[in-house]
Amino acid sequence: MADAELVVQVTGPVATVVIHNPGRRNAMTPAMWRQLPVLLDDLEADPAVRALVLTGADGTFCAGADLGDLDELLAAGDASIAVRAEERLAAFAKPTVAAVRGACVGGGCQLAVACDLRIAAADARFGVPPARLGLVYPTPTTRRLAGLVGPSAAKHLLFTAELVDAERALRIGLVDEVLPVDRLTGRVDELTAAIADRSRLTVTAAKEIVDGRADADRIAWWHRQVLDSGEAREGVAAFVERRPPRFGWTPPGRT
Known part of the structure; x- marks a missing residue:
């Protein structure tokens, strides 16, 4: 297995995409952002796949994005590879569930919000850090976040760049359920099995x-x-x- 890659596992009607970059707390590299739409195209075309789970390896969802070449990032704006990957995930024709443990920050939060449902473990932490970096959060991403949690909660996340815990994320609508760590996988399996059966x-x-x-x-x-x-x-x-x-x-x- 490569140090940084997206790993696909298919069990029955459910495909799981695992963000795997353990040396950097599963940060998304440019290659991983480019890989995601290709994987999604294949899984969407597979008639046996009825639902998709996005999660991270080793108890962390995704701690952010590799900023790479800053000049290239700034020039891309809303046309960045991260936004293209996010938009492809949001447009995926089948139900998507983010199973979140640990850090879900920056690019990780961007991907989780692009999923249909978010199920979090009690140890999950969420944050939107552009205000710490002097970046403008992409327009599609900002609107998707505001549509999910409402304008006030979105502004709080964007203005402060503070991390919020799983219970607060549940209160503002950022996640749909919060489970003890040892129950997260079982609940996601139960939920996706129910969806696949409908x-x-x-x-x-x-x-x-x-x-x-x-x-x-x-x-x-x-x-x-x-x-x-x-x-x-x-x-x-x-x-x-x-x-x-x-x-x-x-x-x-x-x-």
Whole structure:
């Protein structure tokens, strides 16, 4: 295994991407930022994968980003490789869950916020440090953070660059659940198994609509999919018959 890389593990319908750079508390290097969209393209195209978990190795999520060449970073602005990777993660068509232990700072927080759900261990710490560095946080990242926690909490994180613990992150909506460290993996496994067992049609449509990526024509298309697929009829029949549903919808063009 390389010192700094993203490691993919697939177990049944769930893919896990592990941020692995233990010598630097899992900081994202330029190569890792470039690697992430490629991995996501492959996992999105894999019909066996129903959900994705993003986590860090050795008890740390991600302590930030390798700033690399500062002049190059400043010139890139919102077109940086980090923003491109974040946007690809946010647009991933399947449900994404960040499983957070330890430091989740800077680029790590950027990635966690781009996931659909964030489940944290009690030892998690979150921070947004650009004000310590004199950098302007990318526009898509800033708006995504504010949409998640609200303007006031986003400003607090951005203005102060303070670390917040898991309980405060839960109160402001930065994370969805906080678990004891020894229960984090089990809860993430339970959650992703439940998601993978649900109607893929429902889950995929819900993600598009909640994220604001479905216009009126697309929403009408989703409703046609419900009628044509028989998914709802199967769900209702399974409920009446008190049995697990046998959902079979797959995105057009996939098997």
